[in-house]
Amino acid sequence: MKMDKEPLKPAQLKPEDILKGRELPASMTPKRKRPIGVLVSFVLLAVLPGLLAIYYFAAVASDRYAAGAGFSVRSMEQQGGLDVLGGLTGMAASGSTMADTYVVISFLTSRSLVEKLEADVGLRALYASDLADPIYRIDSTISIEGLVDHWERRITVNHDTSSGIVEFEIDAYTAENAKLLADRVLFYVAQLVNELSEKARGDALFSARNEAERAEEKLAELMLKLQSFRSTNGDIDPASTAGAHVELIAALEGELASVNARIDVALRDMNENAPSVLRLKSQADALQAQIDARNNLNSGALDIRSRVLSEYETLQVEKTFAQQAYASAMTSLETARMNADARQRYLATFDAPFLPQEAIYPQRVMNSILFCIGFMVLWAISTLLFFTIRDHVQ
Amino acid sequence: MKTLLLHIRILATLVLRETRASFGTSSVGYLWAIVTPAMSVGLLVFIFSLVDRQPPFGTSLAVFFATGILTIEFFNKLSNTLLTSFSANRALLNYPLIKEADTLYARTLLISATYVMIMLIFFGSLFFADAGVMPQNPHMVFQAFAATMLLGFAIGTLNAVIASLWHSWPQIEKVLTRPLIFVSGVFYLPSRLPTEAQNVLYWNPVLHCVEWFREGFYGNYNSAIFDPYYPIAVSLGILLFGLAGERFTRKSRSMA
Amino acid sequence: MIELNCVSKGYKLKGVRKQILDKASIRIPRDQNIAILGRNGAGKSTLMRVIAGVELPDSGQVMRSSKVSWPLGFKGGFNSTMTGVENIKFVSRLYGHDSRAVIDYVADFSELGKSLKLPVKTYSNGMKARLAFGLSMAIDFDTYLIDEITAVGDQSFKRKSKAVFDEKLSGRQIIMISHSMQTIRKYCSAGLFLEGGKLYYYDNIEEIIRDYKLMLAQ
Known part of the structure; x- marks a missing residue:
């Protein structure tokens, strides 16, 4: 259908010329509700808390002085061939002092340290002091667990794993208290390290010392046995006694032989009843009697004698062994003692607590800024989250 | 209040739909989705226990690795799934009730619920197999979970926004997050690293989440690197960018 | 009641910017069924999506005080x-x-x-x-947005859907896009003409159909 009323030239009709419909403006003015809501929430959630934070840091927060110390747990041990590797991996501290360092670090926030400090300087009273602002102050009747929790917030510990250096910092409401606490903590740390050291020493010596004691006991026991053996047998040295017997008989027999020889010689020139021969013969008889008596004596006690002798010899061998064992135990005890000495720990303090001159906490400006930013971010996120819910309103 | 109820209803509906869409129609599908990550962690733990029987900390190798790996998996799952959230749910936006942010919330809720189940099953079965430990500080485990969820949600939201504006982002993000498992303390004890390494790793918020979990599991973990405020601050900062980005790029996305 | 307040909406397609709405304002009365007319490519479907809330305007506000459907007919x-x-x-x-x-x-x-x-x-x-x-x-819904619904299926199904449609939509508001003047005459009592980013309101359906034909002839 072509246009019939207007002969306007080709296709340059504007829509307005054709469309008779009205533009129908909206009745409602655009809602400005949202910006107002946003503004209100901004004031409530960001500005007010931010101002509160600033007020707190500017006017309420009490000064906190910080004192601390730096130390490392050392041992006298010489680092062996592993040192190169240790140097390469940055693990300069050896395994055992490392472990001790970790013990010290846990000790710094432990209940036992808090209890010691409480008994020593009255930690609870220090932190419940009127100098503290209401947010930081603790109740003076707080439980020990609560006190430990609070202590964990008041002490910061830094540990450099490559050098093994531990640094700690404690804050308190007066400079003197901060230094006092830091001193006491360092003292207890040193005490702990000494205990650890003693313990390590004890552990290392324990078995060597045990060994030596056992050897000593054994030796003493054998000496005692020997002694009682001697007293029961009435013989100091059965071996030499037996020797003496044999020698005596041999001497007697030797003499008998020489007397018999002299009789034989005499019988060549004299008759049997010559007085000298008779004397020799009686001498020989006497000697024979002596020998017989001796032999008789011996043959009766021979069994006993040989048993005593073997018993004695066993004891003698055991004694020699025990003596050697004792000597070597003493040597190893000595070595162990040297090792233990080398393994001793000590606290190398390179940064002793100082008396702070200025309260470095709280960092008023920094904290105010951080808190303001934090509240703004929280406000922005909650507003955005709220909007995503509100988007569902048609 | 009415709007909030409406929103909750929408989210619940979306979660149900996501469940169906990602795990299939059968209930076995959902079970499978829970069992597979638990099993893959189990396998990993098994392999590592063959190589190195001594856990870097504590008595259980499984617990040590699982606290690391499950946290990272949870985070990765959140950030990756949220990344595709806008493009995958385009069709849904034809229902005016559903806004883009809802798909982010729904996916976060679903994945978090799934990982609660995974962790319960994994650590529960470890415990009953006598190879695990009960968490020493359960409240810290919850906090760690919440922190990981917040971080994953924040980064996932930002990912989704960036991906909708820049189409190569998914590939780039993949490259960027690949080393995550190595710098998050899964296989080693971060506190025992040289201080120089610790100072670098400190900037990885996922590492803090892993450490947070372990602080909860072990009574005496005493991490030298863990700082709960850092991952939360990072999450909130990123979340702010993500949500604001979502809101301000909405129009440019809706015309595509 | 649906209101568009100073709404602008445009998009870029392959570098060419197309303005669908240019500071358009309209108050759509609750008690009228509305037909949306416009030349091909004027952006009728986009307008409907903006009304539904599926797409956001670049600027301005869309307010709905009734339950509005999603654009029906989309698959x-x-x-x-x-x-x-x-x-x-x-x-x-x-x-x-x-x-x-x-x-x-x-x-x-x-x-x-x-x-x-x-x-x-x-x-x-x-x-x-x-x-x-x-x-x-x-x-x-209070308001149904119908974008070019064409009956589907065989004759009996068409009859059935028409019956449901008529029954369901009686007493509800309809805003529809259709190329069939017959359908528009049947359902609508007023119309909106989208042209050059502006919306023109007609409370007489015959007038808008006449103008629509004039515009097509251009």
Whole structure:
């Protein structure tokens, strides 16, 4: 259908010329509700808390002085061939002092340290002091667990794993208290390290010392046995006694032989009843009697004698062994003692607590800024989250 | 209040739909989705226990690795799934009730619920197999979970926004997050690293989440690197960018 | 009541910027059924999506004080791996309807039978359209936005859908896009003409049809 009323030239009709419909403006003015809501929430959630934070840091927060110390747990041990590797991996501290360092670090926030400090300087009273602002102050009747929790917030510990250096910092409401606490903590740390050291020493010596004691006991026991053996047998040295017997008989027999020889010689020139021969013969008889008596004596006690002798010899061998064992135990005890000495720990303090001159906490400006930013971010996120819910309103 | 109820209803509906869409129609599908990550962690733990029987900390190798790996998996799952959230749910936006942010919330809720189940099953079965430990500080485990969820949600939201504006982002993000498992303390004890390494790793918020979990599991973990405020601050900062980005790029996305 | 307040909407397609709405303001009365007319490519569907809230305006505000439907007739929104029933459940839950009643209604209406238990990806286009139409009829709205709904199916189904349509939409507001002047005359009493980013309101349907034909002739 072509246009019939207007002969306007080709296709340059504007829509307005054709469309008779009205533009129908909206009745409602655009809602400005949202910006107002946003503004209100901004004031409530960001500005007010931010101002509160600033007020707190500017006017309420009490000064906190910080004192601390730096130390490392050392041992006298010489680092062996592993040192190169240790140097390469940055693990300069050896395994055992490392472990001790970790013990010290846990000790710094432990209940036992808090209890010691409480008994020593009255930690609870220090932190419940009127100098503290209401947010930081603790109740003076707080439980020990609560006190430990609070202590964990008041002490910061830094540990450099490559050098093994531990640094700690404690804050308190007066400079003197901060230094006092830091001193006491360092003292207890040193005490702990000494205990650890003693313990390590004890552990290392324990078995060597045990060994030596056992050897000593054994030796003493054998000496005692020997002694009682001697007293029961009435013989100091059965071996030499037996020797003496044999020698005596041999001497007697030797003499008998020489007397018999002299009789034989005499019988060549004299008759049997010559007085000298008779004397020799009686001498020989006497000697024979002596020998017989001796032999008789011996043959009766021979069994006993040989048993005593073997018993004695066993004891003698055991004694020699025990003596050697004792000597070597003493040597190893000595070595162990040297090792233990080398393994001793000590606290190398390179940064002793100082008396702070200025309260470095709280960092008023920094904290105010951080808190303001934090509240703004929280406000922005909650507003955005709220909007995503509100988007569902048609 | 009415709007909030409406929103909750929408989210619940979306979660149900996501469940169906990602795990299939059968209930076995959902079970499978829970069992597979638990099993893959189990396998990993098994392999590592063959190589190195001594856990870097504590008595259980499984617990040590699982606290690391499950946290990272949870985070990765959140950030990756949220990344595709806008493009995958385009069709849904034809229902005016559903806004883009809802798909982010729904996916976060679903994945978090799934990982609660995974962790319960994994650590529960470890415990009953006598190879695990009960968490020493359960409240810290919850906090760690919440922190990981917040971080994953924040980064996932930002990912989704960036991906909708820049189409190569998914590939780039993949490259960027690949080393995550190595710098998050899964296989080693971060506190025992040289201080120089610790100072670098400190900037990885996922590492803090892993450490947070372990602080909860072990009574005496005493991490030298863990700082709960850092991952939360990072999450909130990123979340702010993500949500604001979502809101301000909405129009440019809706015309595509 | 639906209001557009100083709404602008445009988009870039392959570097060419197209302005659909340019600071358009309109108050659409609650008691009129409205036809949206405009030349091809003027952006009628986009306008409808802006009204539905599916797309956001670049600037300005869209206010709805009644329950407005999604743009009916679109086939998207179904998850193709989910079954028909699951898709229905999703939409009915989303809008707070009892899903059992909605399923019954849609099953009865769409005559999809057992196919409803199959994934939507196995459906033909006609089946999808029937599902979509049935589903949109099952949900209650104050205002239905209908974008070029063309009846689907055989004669008897067309008759049935028309009957449902008429019954369902009596007493509700309709805002529709259609190229069929017959449909427009049947349902609408007023019209909006979209041209050059502006909206022109006609409270007489015959006038707008006349102007529409004039514009087409241009």
